Amino acid sequence: MAAESPAGRVARLLAEGLELFGEGRVDQAVARWRVVLELDPAQQDALDYLESAGVPADAGDDGRARVREALAAADAGEAEQALALLSAATAQAPDDLDAQASFDLLRAQLYARYRARMGDGNARPRLSVEPDQLMRFDLPPEAGFLLSLLDGRTRVAELVTVSGLDPFAVLQLLARLEQDGIVELAA
Amino acid sequence: MGRVIGIDLGTTNSCVAVLENGQPSVIPNSGGYKTTPSMFAITQDGKRLVGHLAKRQAITNARNTVFAAKRLIGRRFDSDEVQRSSEMCAYEILRGPNDDARIQVGGKAFTCPEVSAFILREMRRVAEEYLGEPVTEAVITVPAYFNDAQRQGTKDAGKIAGLEVLRLVNEPTAAAMAYGMNRSGHEKLAVYDLGGGTFDISVLEMSEGVIEVLATAGNTFLGGEDFDRRIVEHLLEGFRRSEGIELAGDPMALQRLKDAAEKAKCDLSARERVEINLPFIATGANGPVHLSLELTREVLEGLVDDIVRGTLKIVEQCLQDASLPRTEIDQVILVGGQTRMPLVQQAVAEYFGKRPHKGVNPDEVVAVGAAIQGETLVSQDENLLLLDVTPLSLGIATFGGHFAKLIERNTTVPVCKSHIFTTTRDSQSAVKIRVLQGESDVAQENDLLGEFVLSGIRPARKGEPEIEVSFDIDANGIVSASARDQATGKEQSITVNATGTLSEEEIQKIIEEQELYEVQLKE
Numbered sequence: 002m003a004a005e006s007p008a009g010r011v012a013r014l015l016a017e018g019l020e021l022f023g024e025g026r027v028d029q030a031v032a033r034w035r036v037v038l039e040l041d042p043a044q045q046d047a048l049d050y051l052e053s054a055g056v057p058a059d060a061g062d063d064g065r066a067r068v069r070e071a072l073a074a075a076d077a078g079e080a081e082q083a084l085a086l087l088s089a090a091t092a093q094a095p096d097d098l099d100a101q102a103s104f105d106l107l108r109a110q111l112y113a114r115y116r117a118r119m120g121d122g123n124a125r126p127r128l129s130v131e132p133d134q135l136m137r138f139d140l141p142p143e144a145g146f147l148l149s150l151l152d153g154r155t156r157v158a159e160l161v162t163v164s165g166l167d168p169f170a171v172l173q174l175l176a177r178l179e180q181d182g183i184v185e186l187a188a
Numbered sequence: 189m190g191r192v193i194g195i196d197l198g199t200t201n202s203c204v205a206v207l208e209n210g211q212p213s214v215i216p217n218s219g220g221y222k223t224t225p226s227m228f229a230i231t232q233d234g235k236r237l238v239g240h241l242a243k244r245q246a247i248t249n250a251r252n253t254v255f256a257a258k259r260l261i262g263r264r265f266d267s268d269e270v271q272r273s274s275e276m277c278a279y280e281i282l283r284g285p286n287d288d289a290r291i292q293v294g295g296k297a298f299t300c301p302e303v304s305a306f307i308l309r310e311m312r313r314v315a316e317e318y319l320g321e322p323v324t325e326a327v328i329t330v331p332a333y334f335n336d337a338q339r340q341g342t343k344d345a346g347k348i349a350g351l352e353v354l355r356l357v358n359e360p361t362a363a364a365m366a367y368g369m370n371r372s373g374h375e376k377l378a379v380y381d382l383g384g385g386t387f388d389i390s391v392l393e394m395s396e397g398v399i400e401v402l403a404t405a406g407n408t409f410l411g412g413e414d415f416d417r418r419i420v421e422h423l424l425e426g427f428r429r430s431e432g433i434e435l436a437g438d439p440m441a442l443q444r445l446k447d448a449a450e451k452a453k454c455d456l457s458a459r460e461r462v463e464i465n466l467p468f469i470a471t472g473a474n475g476p477v478h479l480s481l482e483l484t485r486e487v488l489e490g491l492v493d494d495i496v497r498g499t500l501k502i503v504e505q506c507l508q509d510a511s512l513p514r515t516e517i518d519q520v521i522l523v524g525g526q527t528r529m530p531l532v533q534q535a536v537a538e539y540f541g542k543r544p545h546k547g548v549n550p551d552e553v554v555a556v557g558a559a560i561q562g563e564t565l566v567s568q569d570e571n572l573l574l575l576d577v578t579p580l581s582l583g584i585a586t587f588g589g590h591f592a593k594l595i596e597r598n599t600t601v602p603v604c605k606s607h608i609f610t611t612t613r614d615s616q617s618a619v620k621i622r623v624l625q626g627e628s629d630v631a632q633e634n635d636l637l638g639e640f641v642l643s644g645i646r647p648a649r650k651g652e653p654e655i656e657v658s659f660d661i662d663a664n665g666i667v668s669a670s671a672r673d674q675a676t677g678k679e680q681s682i683t684v685n686a687t688g689t690l691s692e693e694e695i696q697k698i699i700e701e702q703e704l705y706e707v708q709l710k711e
Contacts, residue, residue: 006471009475132465133465135467135468142468142476145468145469146441149466162237164245165231165249
């Protein structure tokens, strides 16, 4: 998943959902489109696709549906999608302890995964594209800010400290930037 | 015997040097930088940061990042300078129990010497890492304009940092010492020191190894940071006009703007124009918005010309104090990173009618001079004798609210002077000696350094008793005062602990607290 702006993310999720739907993976397709509606409740394409799939646009009061979709996404290895769905589920039903527990567990798993990827905080990220090439990407201001702190000498743990951002958000952002080939990690 | 290090404790950046085999070495930190930002911060999760790491989050964590503590050290809370700082800083400045200024970050109130001690401790650590041995002695530099309370606060900071401060040296004086290492003959020098946060000008006389400071003046609220601020404002205005987006309230954007402004300023000392590119600085209606502006040297000079001209007015005052026309200055030394700017060099050259000497690195020269002074003290080298001056007049409050000067400003130190005073009432049995520092004829407009009472005066008509009041200023600029009744021989004296400075007990408590914190860190 790319580190991208909301508009870019919507477009990608819609396209992925269509592909999954075409492969018969309906739950996962629905999960994508539901995430789109979390970002933009009036997004017409997502509403149309869900209607075509015979699924209500809103999981309604049934937070269980969201949780099921999240678990389906997690089973398919779509951990980040699952986290987004669980985040929506817990926001909608703050008293749902199962959803909260699933969210916490998944977040912890993802955090451990990112951290291992970052050498337990010791990796030293640096830009792997020319600075004037950055603008062809579609990134949020937080990514721009984080990129401005990279110098190939500052460790990930220090970046977390000086950025003032949530540590999970920093690691997640760096993982996405690396995945997109914008950043490389030196030991 | 351990090595003596020289520390330039700057408002914005600090530097440490040592003499090795008679030659000065400026010590780089672990990142390879020869200067370290004079910043201290506490993060949201309680981590303490010093130096480069603190600087990198200075705006995003502004409320808990301390910079320019040097502007506050030794000052009373209700002084104009502290109040002005309070308006400019995001961190909170509080009134301390001694009416001093205290800094609140991370939920804790720190004294100014404590904050400066964090920086000094970092410089000490850098030196110890480089030298591979413990360091316990240092010479630390201070602005020539520092008064007694500010100097005492700096000494206290050294003590808290585990350093015995062998000497406090005025920064321009230290620069002259570095410059004078291999020089001979007789010269009059002007040392123009424009650093990150303060400006000092000193006129010195060097003669066969003897340096005498003739006069000094400055502004503790003028430096390179002001230049950066003008650039940031220019960028904000440009972006506002071109994109209709206000970045002034966005801490992440401001951090990037500040860093970019400083870099552009430095780059424009070597180039005529630079591109400032800050991608993804904001989000607009159509997605990411980037800042991309060209800044030319000409525009930059237009933005800051008044600041540079302002420094020359202070130079004029200093020359008047030294009773010296500018034409009699033989050499001009530039100190401080901001003097790398072509506009500054050109303005100084035009003013003095000669090109400034650029043979010394302006970022490092003060620390080098401090290291030389340290070696001089340890080896008791008589070949390079340093004479310095007190920057402010010293005296006492007298009847009617007047200020009687005993020692005029720019008097060479160390110095001891006395004057006879008398009583103002019949049968007056005691006199209160209020020690003041400043230039106003009105006592209350000057800084109160301390006060004491001499009692037991034999009853007499007013005007008859003879009270000899003596002042002693040592080589560090620290003041001692005494009063003696000539008739009875009774005497009272104090080493002036300026109002607002720390007591020995307070210093010891701070040292213990910081050692405890260090132990916790190791765990």
